[in-house]
Amino acid sequence: xxxxxxxxxxxxxxxxxxxxxxxxxxxxxxxxxxxxxxxxxxxxxxxxxxxxxxxxxxxxxxxxxxxxxxxxxxxxxxxxxxxxxxxxxxxxxxxxxxxxxxxxxxxxxxxxxxxxxxxxxxxxxxxxxxxxxxxxxxxxxxxxxxxxxxxxxxxxxxxxxxxxxxxxxxxxxxxxxxxxxxxxxxxxxxxxxxxxxxxxxxxxxxxxxxxxxxxxxxxxxxxxxxxxxxxxxxxxxxxxxxxxxxxxxxxxxxxxxxxxxxxxxxxxxxxxxxxxxxxxxxxxxxxxx
Amino acid sequence: xxxxxxxxxxxxxxxxxxxxxxxxxxxxxxxxxxxxxxxxxxxxxxxxxxxxxxxxxxxxxxxxxxxxxxxxxxxxxxxxxxxxxxxxxxxxxxxxxxxxxxxxxxxxxxxxxxxxxxxxxxxxxxxxxxxxxxxxxxxxxxxxxxxxxxxxxxxxxxxxxxxxxxxxxxxxxxxxxxxxxxxxxxxxxxxxxxxxxxxxxxxxxxxxxxxxxxxxxxxxxxxxxxxxxxxxxxxxxxxxxxxxxxxxxxxxxxxxxxxxxxxxxxxxxxxxxxxxxxxxxxxxxxxxx
Numbered sequence: 097x098x099x100x101x102x103x104x105x106x107x108x109x110x111x112x113x114x115x116x117x118x119x120x121x122x123x124x125x126x127x128x129x130x131x132x133x134x135x136x137x138x139x140x141x142x143x144x145x146x147x148x149x150x151x152x153x154x155x156x157x158x159x160x161x162x163x164x165x166x167x168x169x170x171x172x173x174x175x176x177x178x179x180x181x182x183x184x185x186x187x188x189x190x191x192x193x194x195x196x197x198x199x200x201x202x203x204x205x206x207x208x209x210x211x212x213x214x215x216x217x218x219x220x221x222x223x224x225x226x227x228x229x230x231x232x233x234x235x236x237x238x239x240x241x242x243x244x245x246x247x248x249x250x251x252x253x254x255x256x257x258x259x260x261x262x263x264x265x266x267x268x269x270x271x272x273x274x275x276x277x278x279x280x281x282x283x284x285x286x287x288x289x290x291x292x293x294x295x296x297x298x299x300x301x302x303x304x305x306x307x308x309x310x311x312x313x314x315x316x317x318x319x320x321x322x323x324x325x326x327x328x329x330x331x332x333x334x335x336x337x338x339x340x341x342x343x344x345x346x347x348x349x350x351x352x353x354x355x356x357x358x359x360x361x362x363x364x365x366x367x368x369x370x371x372x373x374x375x376x377x378x379x380x381x382x383x384x385x
Numbered sequence: 386x387x388x389x390x391x392x393x394x395x396x397x398x399x400x401x402x403x404x405x406x407x408x409x410x411x412x413x414x415x416x417x418x419x420x421x422x423x424x425x426x427x428x429x430x431x432x433x434x435x436x437x438x439x440x441x442x443x444x445x446x447x448x449x450x451x452x453x454x455x456x457x458x459x460x461x462x463x464x465x466x467x468x469x470x471x472x473x474x475x476x477x478x479x480x481x482x483x484x485x486x487x488x489x490x491x492x493x494x495x496x497x498x499x500x501x502x503x504x505x506x507x508x509x510x511x512x513x514x515x516x517x518x519x520x521x522x523x524x525x526x527x528x529x530x531x532x533x534x535x536x537x538x539x540x541x542x543x544x545x546x547x548x549x550x551x552x553x554x555x556x557x558x559x560x561x562x563x564x565x566x567x568x569x570x571x572x573x574x575x576x577x578x579x580x581x582x583x584x585x586x587x588x589x590x591x592x593x594x595x596x597x598x599x600x601x602x603x604x605x606x607x608x609x610x611x612x613x614x615x616x617x618x619x620x621x622x623x624x625x626x627x628x629x630x631x632x633x634x635x636x637x638x639x640x641x642x643x644x645x646x647x648x649x650x651x652x653x654x655x656x657x658x659x660x661x662x663x664x665x666x667x668x669x670x671x672x673x674x
Contacts, residue, residue, distance in 0.1 A: 250647060359567050
């Protein structure tokens with residue numbers, strides 16, 4: 097039996113001269129299939145690319161990392177991550193540059209890709225941890241937008257982020273990358289029915305606010321009136337179409353970010369940032385008046 | 386001589402059966418070259434794509450639109466824009482779908498592309514109009530990011546947006562599109578030396594704030610302390626590297642958006658949105674206490 101350290105460091109059996117994994121090695125071919133949603137859904141696994149995502153994945157309390165692939169150069173550069181992987185019994189395999197390129201979706205993948213187990217938890221479990229701020233992405237289709245909102249929600253202190261309805265797969269590679277590690281920081285929830293998410297949030301004491309360019313409530317007025325000091329769930333819709341009217345109607349209020357200039361609207365990421373940070377400010381002022 | 390209306394509506398001489406412009410028509414070939422920065426710089430012209438941008442360009446007080454190309458279907462659908470173009474002596478030419486596709490950079494260009502003259506004004510001229518909020522994009526290279534920040538700055542009420550240093554060309558097609566019309570709303574400034582922009586802003590009474598993840602000043606503390614109620618110029622750096630330290634050092638303060646969760650940073654568009662809207666809120670509360 098090889099020691100854990102040996103498995104962690106090389107996983108090439110006992111022969112230090114064994115060839116590196118290539119793009120044709122079956123385990124690489126199998127991992128590469130995780131670029132497709134069908135295979136992610138079927139296996140419950142996804143890929144996290146680059147040292148930042150790998151580091152956050154390894155630090156996650158649920159130990160989602162199943163396998164770590166990297167070039168010898170990357171293993172040398174990020175030796176701490178190889179050690180951390182070995183400490184967690186993660187299989188670590190050295191790959192050729194071509195093998196890495198087959199796994200990676202970016203041009204400059206920085207040499208590391210991890211296979212991870214899905215992380216999402218039921219909404220009820222996330223709410224049991226009493227997050228004062230929750231972001232709900234209702235039907236957001238663009239993975240870059242979704243990942244950016246996830247990252248911003250984390251920065252603003254949201255404890256849970258819900259991908260609801262026919263939102264993009266949160267494990268889509270572009271979404272994972274745009275989240276810049278935040279996918280591993282928040283309680284991630286996937287929910288089929290956004291209306292049910294609204295009902296559950298309200299039943300657990302959250303005020304539900306629908307971000308809408310046509311909302312009847314001005315964000316500044318809401319902030320000034322103390323409307324953001326309690327537990328809050330924000331609903332965000334798509335860039336092109338916003339929230340469906342019937343979903344927005346279920347919220348406690350439909351809130352618009354004020355437009356002071358002549359722009360007709362904000363893009364989704366900017367609007368979400370302004371809304372979530374207004375909540376963060378109100379929640380923080382409540383905690384430390 | 387054809388009447389203005391005839392020129393505006395058809396520009397095919399007097400023969401209503403004349404062929405539409407195609408991708409090979411010299412004027413289309415010439416306009417298409419404006420996809421390249423060299424040709425934009427050389428001619429002082431750029432392309433604005435889609436009905437929203439065309440509408441904003443036609444509404445601009447400096448009449449930047451030189452020529453409007455569109456498919457017959459788009460001319461029918463956006464007849465108001467054709468009329469507006471004709472009223473402004475803009476040459477209007479009908480093109481084939483292929484001709485339009487040659488001009489457009491997007492997959493679904495919605496049938497309209499306008500050739501426009503550059504719009505930028507000197508910084509001094511922009512400051513003569515006493516904008517209380519100015520955004521400076523220092524070396525931002527990604528056109529989508531730059532256009533998004535421009536759009537957000539407009540929404541937050543910024544009167545001027547400065548592209549400084551080796552920032553992306555504001556007339557880059559992707560930047561124009563990401564700005565969603567805001568390129569035509571604000572005073573656009575191009576400046577070679579960001580340090581000179583800082584000096585000029587300060588000499589004209591603006592507090593200059595450098596947005597920086599490592600800033601010594603917390604944005605909320607600044608807002609609470611009344612530090613955002615006067616004329617303000619915000620400096621934003623690149624997504625990857627932020628602002629150069631020597632430039633940030635010239636600002637009155639280096640300001641960080643507070644990170645409440647575990648995210649290491651915000652992306653540029655989100656950070657700019659939070660900063661600019663903090664200023665908008667402070668400036669508005671000063672105006673209507």
